[in-house]
Amino acid sequence: MDPSILILVISFTFLLIIGTPVSxxxxxxxxxxxxxxxxxxxxxxxTAQRMGGGLNSFSLLAIPFFILSGLLMGQGGIARRLxxxxxxxxxxxxxxxxxxxxxxxxxxxAISGSAVAATSAIGSFMIPTMNKExxxxxxxxxxxxxxxxxxxxxxxxxILIIYSLASGGVSIAALFVAGYIPGLLMAAFLMIxxxxxxxxxxxxxxxxxxxxxxxxxxxxxxxxxxxxFIVIGGIIKGIFxxxxxxxxxxxxxxxxxxxxxxxxxxxxxxxLLVKAGETTAIVLLLIATSTAMSWILSYENIxxxxxxxLLNLTENPLVILLTINIILLxxxxxxxxxxxxxxxxxxxxxxxxxxxxxxxxxxxIMIMNLCIGLCTPPVGSVLFVGCSVAKTSIGSLIKPLLPxxxxxxxxxxxxxxxxxxxxxxxxxxxxxxxx
Amino acid sequence: xxxxxxxxxxxxxxxxxxxxxxxxxxxMAERLKEKSYGAMAIDIYPSGQLGGERELIELLQIGSLAxxxxxxxxxxxxxxxxxxxxxxxxxxxNDHFWRTLNGDVGxxxxxxxxxxxxxxxxxxxxxxxxFYSVNKPIHxxxxxxxxxxxxxxxxxxxxxxxxxxxxxxxxAWGELYTALQQGVVDGAENNPPSFWSSKHFEVAKYxxxxxxxxxxDIILISQYTWDHLNxxxxxxxxxxxxxxxVYQRKLWAEATEEALEAVAAxxxxxxxxxxxxxxxxxxxxxxxxxQNQPQINKDIINKIKLLRK
Amino acid sequence: MSTVVLISTRxxxxxxxxxxxxxxxxxxDVLWQVISRFALADPSSYTEELARFLLMxxxxxxxxxxxxxxSHLSLDLVIKSxxxxxxxxxxxxIQCVTFTFALCVMVFGGYKLxxxxxxxxxxSAALGIPMGWVxxxxxxxxxxxxxxxxxxxxxxxxxxxxxxxxxx
Ligand code: NA
Ligand code: NA
Numbered sequence: 001m002d003p004s005i006l007i008l009v010i011s012f013t014f015l016l017i018i019g020t021p022v023s024x025x026x027x028x029x030x031x032x033x034x035x036x037x038x039x040x041x042x043x044x045x046x047t048a049q050r051m052g053g054g055l056n057s058f059s060l061l062a063i064p065f066f067i068l069s070g071l072l073m074g075q076g077g078i079a080r081r082l083x084x085x086x087x088x089x090x091x092x093x094x095x096x097x098x099x100x101x102x103x104x105x106x107x108x109x110a111i112s113g114s115a116v117a118a119t120s121a122i123g124s125f126m127i128p129t130m131n132k133e134x135x136x137x138x139x140x141x142x143x144x145x146x147x148x149x150x151x152x153x154x155x156x157x158x159i160l161i162i163y164s165l166a167s168g169g170v171s172i173a174a175l176f177v178a179g180y181i182p183g184l185l186m187a188a189f190l191m192i193x194x195x196x197x198x199x200x201x202x203x204x205x206x207x208x209x210x211x212x213x214x215x216x217x218x219x220x221x222x223x224x225x226x227x228x229f230i231v232i233g234g235i236i237k238g239i240f241x242x243x244x245x246x247x248x249x250x251x252x253x254x255x256x257x258x259x260x261x262x263x264x265x266x267x268x269x270x271x272l273l274v275k276a277g278e279t280t281a282i283v284l285l286l287i288a289t290s291t292a293m294s295w296i297l298s299y300e301n302i303x304x305x306x307x308x309x310l311l312n313l314t315e316n317p318l319v320i321l322l323t324i325n326i327i328l329l330x331x332x333x334x335x336x337x338x339x340x341x342x343x344x345x346x347x348x349x350x351x352x353x354x355x356x357x358x359x360x361x362x363x364x365i366m367i368m369n370l371c372i373g374l375c376t377p378p379v380g381s382v383l384f385v386g387c388s389v390a391k392t393s394i395g396s397l398i399k400p401l402l403p404x405x406x407x408x409x410x411x412x413x414x415x416x417x418x419x420x421x422x423x424x425x426x427x428x429x430x431x432x433x434x435x
Numbered sequence: 436x437x438x439x440x441x442x443x444x445x446x447x448x449x450x451x452x453x454x455x456x457x458x459x460x461x462x463m464a465e466r467l468k469e470k471s472y473g474a475m476a477i478d479i480y481p482s483g484q485l486g487g488e489r490e491l492i493e494l495l496q497i498g499s500l501a502x503x504x505x506x507x508x509x510x511x512x513x514x515x516x517x518x519x520x521x522x523x524x525x526x527x528x529n530d531h532f533w534r535t536l537n538g539d540v541g542x543x544x545x546x547x548x549x550x551x552x553x554x555x556x557x558x559x560x561x562x563x564x565x566f567y568s569v570n571k572p573i574h575x576x577x578x579x580x581x582x583x584x585x586x587x588x589x590x591x592x593x594x595x596x597x598x599x600x601x602x603x604x605x606x607a608w609g610e611l612y613t614a615l616q617q618g619v620v621d622g623a624e625n626n627p628p629s630f631w632s633s634k635h636f637e638v639a640k641y642x643x644x645x646x647x648x649x650x651x652d653i654i655l656i657s658q659y660t661w662d663h664l665n666x667x668x669x670x671x672x673x674x675x676x677x678x679x680x681v682y683q684r685k686l687w688a689e690a691t692e693e694a695l696e697a698v699a700a701x702x703x704x705x706x707x708x709x710x711x712x713x714x715x716x717x718x719x720x721x722x723x724x725x726q727n728q729p730q731i732n733k734d735i736i737n738k739i740k741l742l743r744k
Numbered sequence: 745m746s747t748v749v750l751i752s753t754r755x756x757x758x759x760x761x762x763x764x765x766x767x768x769x770x771x772x773d774v775l776w777q778v779i780s781r782f783a784l785a786d787p788s789s790y791t792e793e794l795a796r797f798l799l800m801x802x803x804x805x806x807x808x809x810x811x812x813x814x815s816h817l818s819l820d821l822v823i824k825s826x827x828x829x830x831x832x833x834x835x836x837x838i839q840c841v842t843f844t845f846a847l848c849v850m851v852f853g854g855y856k857l858x859x860x861x862x863x864x865x866x867x868s869a870a871l872g873i874p875m876g877w878v879x880x881x882x883x884x885x886x887x888x889x890x891x892x893x894x895x896x897x898x899x900x901x902x903x904x905x906x907x908x909x910x911x912x
Contacts, residue, residue: 015841016818016819017819017821017822018822018823018834018837018838019818019819019820019822019823019834019835019838020818020838020841020842021811021816021817021818021838021842022816022817022818022819023807023816023817024816024841024842024845027845027849028841028844028845031845031848031849038499039498041856042497042498042499043499043853044848044849044852044853044856045497045499045853045856045857045860046494046497046499046853047849047853048849048850048853048854048856048857048879048882049490049493049494049497049853049857049879050486050490051804051849051850051882052800052804052854052857052878052879052881052882053486053487053490055796055799055800055803055804056796056797056799056800057607057609057796057799058607058609058610058792058795058796059607059609059610060799061770061774061795061796061799064767064770064799064802065770065771065774068767068771156613158609158610161609161612161613162609164634165451165482165632165633166451166482171634171637172612172634172637173634173637173638235617236617237617237618238614238617238618238619239619239778239782240619240778240782241606241610241613241614241617241619242610242613243607243610244774244777244778247771247774247775247778248778250771251771251775270764273763273764273767273768274760274763274764274767274809276767277763277764277766277767277802277806277809278763278806278809278810278813278815280802280803280806281802281803281804281805281806281807281809281810282806282807282810282815282816282817284799284802284803284804284806284807285803285804285807285810285816286817287803288803288804288807294484295484295485295486298480298484298485299445299480299485301478339484342482342483342484343482343484345482346451346452346481346482377819384817387817388815388817393820394817394819395819395820395821493857493860493861493866496860496861496864497856497857497860509869511869512866512867512868512869512875513864513865513866551864551865551866552864581785583781583785583787587869588792588793588869588870589869589870590789590869590870590872593789593870602785602786602787603787603789604781604787605787605789605792605793605870606792607792619781
């Protein structure tokens with residue numbers, strides 16, 4: 001085996017196990033790997049440059065802004081009103097809040113195009129609320145993390161745009177439409193997991209509300225619900241981009257909490273800004289060091305070598321198809337989504353096409369695989385944000401996440417073997433002609 | 436096949452593997468291998484896997500990457516001379532453009548980055564940039580008034596679009612498709628193959644071939660790497676480069692043709708405007724744009740104008 | 745209060761003030777981008793670039809602040825299962841690893857990058873400011889992390905159970 005990959009895997013695993021912060025472990029193992037083929041000074045300079053470069057992206061601004069708006073919503077009374085409203089609607093069912101969580105995360109992920117943003121915005125008020133209502137803390141974080149990734153399949157989605165580029169020309173419009181059914185399918189399966197959990201764990205059942213309560217809670221929730229309409233409406237009307245929408249969410253949440261509800265004083269703003277900055281930075285340092293890691297992986301041609309070796313194992317198309325998916329799942333476990341799409345699309349797409357898959361179908365399969373990866377350690381930005389907002393550990397999230405992985409993989413298998421799930425809508429709307 | 440004496444140069448760029456540039460780079464690598472009897476090789480990293488264009492230039496300066504292909508526009512941040520290319524209607528036509536690049540002026544520009552460790556090996560064709568718009572066709576410069584046109588983050592690009600009468604709007608490239616779709620901006624500008632491969636034609640249904648700027652691509656080598664090669668190796672590399680330039684121009688012409696046919700087939704109205712009003716519009720403004728250029732660039736611009744027929 | 749603790753407290757305070765400022769600046773900058781484009785129809789040419797640069801500063805200086813607060817994510821399965829004495833030794837080793845990384849990559853590599861881009865006069869596209877000053881956040885953050893790692897190292901014995909806020 002290539003010495004550089006051995007150094008990478010061994011040093012990373014060792015540092016991680018003894019309890020070194022994940023971001024530092026990624027950085028150190030990247031540097032050690034780089035030193036195999038690059039001199040010390042260019043190696044440290046390159047690592048520093050990749051760390052800085054990894055953060056030099058406008059789309060990442062959604063992270064601090066949605067984290068900040070999430071904190072404002074949580075402390076400013078918006079979240080409470082939304083949850084009260086959701087409770088009178090479906091709180092009387094077992095596990096009602098869990099369903100509310102899945103729906104909110106899907107909706108938020110859908111409009112923001114960012115799973116990290118959905119986890120931080122919805123998670124930072126839904127998770128504490130669910131905790132208070134007697135739901136299991138780790139389950140709450142896990143369901144937030146898993147359901148946030150569905151928004152990457154539902155348009156708008158920057159990752160689908162990146163796939164379109166990497167694939168050398170699959171229509172973005174077609175990809176956007178293709179993502180709807182798989183995204184909603186994944187959300188539906190996650191809700192089934194919630195329903196089963198609710199029965200087994202005897203999640204709290206709210207009282208059946210009287211009509212007066214329903215009316216009152218709905219009325220109170222209108223300004224908070226308006227946030228969603230302002231954000232979606234603004235994007236659709238072309239007033240701001242999906243990333244800029246995050247700052248509008250900050251503005252509106254700030255306006256409600258400071259001026260309308262007066263549940264936050266102006267003096268509370270500074271600690272909120274610092275808290276948001278700190279939570280943001282935890283994620284950003286991970287993105288910075290994983291950018292450096294994926295750089296050295298590509299530089300050493302490790303992804304290409306690995307997939308070549310794995311694909312040489314057999315001639316059976318079904319086995320190759322499953323192997324591709326296993327490769328993608330493993331990639332998602334260790335890599336961030338954007339570099340993974342850019343590196344592996346040119347490698348795996350030709351293989352998939354030789355098996356008769358359309359580039360459209362393969363793209364959706366790839367993103368679904370990587371969505372699962374976003375929720376797995378050791379490198380999973382959505383998981384990290386989920387742990388961070390829920391104040392819980394990665395280790396304790398694994399158990400509640402297991403059935404959710406299963407649900408997501410089940411949705412993935414359906415999408416793999418029923419091409420119509422991703423291809424019907426684009427063909428129906430005339431956006432895609434099957435090759 | 437790799438032996439210890441083999442000199443392998445790592446080259447990274449941001450385009451996909453179907454792009455004429457990538458094919459021409461592969462051709463260059465093959466030619467180099469043949470010329471050097473296998474003593475030299477080029478490893479190509481496409482699709483931005485080692486970073487964006489600005490970052491790849493920095494890696495050449497750091498010394499961890501040997502070569503890259505970048506547009507001359509991000510190079511403006513590193514080398515003043517590159518700002519020359521953002522002057523609208525500087526070149527009369529394709530012929531004038533290539534006469535300039537293949538002559539002394541082109542040679543001077545290629546070597547102008549030596550002091551910042553960046554050595555240009557040759558120019559690739561990146562065609563002419565033209566406007567495309569979503570709702571309103573652009574026939575004359577007056578049609579640009581009030582239209583928000585997306586530009587790259589650069590002073591000269593902003594100045595160029597404002598000069599022509601549009602309202603220059605910097606938008607991150609990755610957000611441009613949805614920005615066009617949702618009306619955050621009314622249009623953008625690029626060459627035909629990029630208009631096609633970015634899929635922006637799905638949203639923008641009018642393409643006005645006003646061909647306001649000709650911004651070449653440049654193949655750069657790190658000065659460290661270049662100095663490390665012996666004269667014979669430098670010679671092999673340069674002649675492989677020169678052969679690939681000819682090949683790439685042919686591929687580019689084909690790609691442009693195909694892209695225009697493809698977008699037209701997809702329902703885009705291709706407008707071939709009278710360029711005179713556009714040229715008049717920038718005449719005074721171009722002079723003032725040249726005023727903002729460093730003295731050295733004014734000299735280059737004058738030399739380029741002298742090469743007009 | 746020892747000098748080390750005093751310095752750390754002051755540094756933490758300064759970092760948190762600066763972080764709040766950067767976050768507020770980022771909000772205002774992107775709001776201005778929307779307002780200037782939509783309401784004033786005169787799109788600002790620099791807000792997009794400024795926002796990206798502010799984000800780099802928030803990410804790296806915030807990372808130093810989060811390091812001080814022990815809030816970076818890590819796996820604690822092993823460290824929780826060994827004896828208190830071994831915990832201290834392991835913690836000291838982790839602080840050494842972090843210190844070395846911050847020193848080599850962030851302080852030295854970041855300084856090299858900054859010096860290189862300054863001496864080669866690379867200026868940002870829209871604002872025209874030297875890229876070296878944008879990259880300065882890397883060595884500065886590295887220095888903070890080095891100091892906090894040093895502080896953690898010498899106090900590893902005294903507040904090892906104090907680290908339970910690291911969410912692990
Ligand atoms: Na989305
Ligand atoms: Na993962």
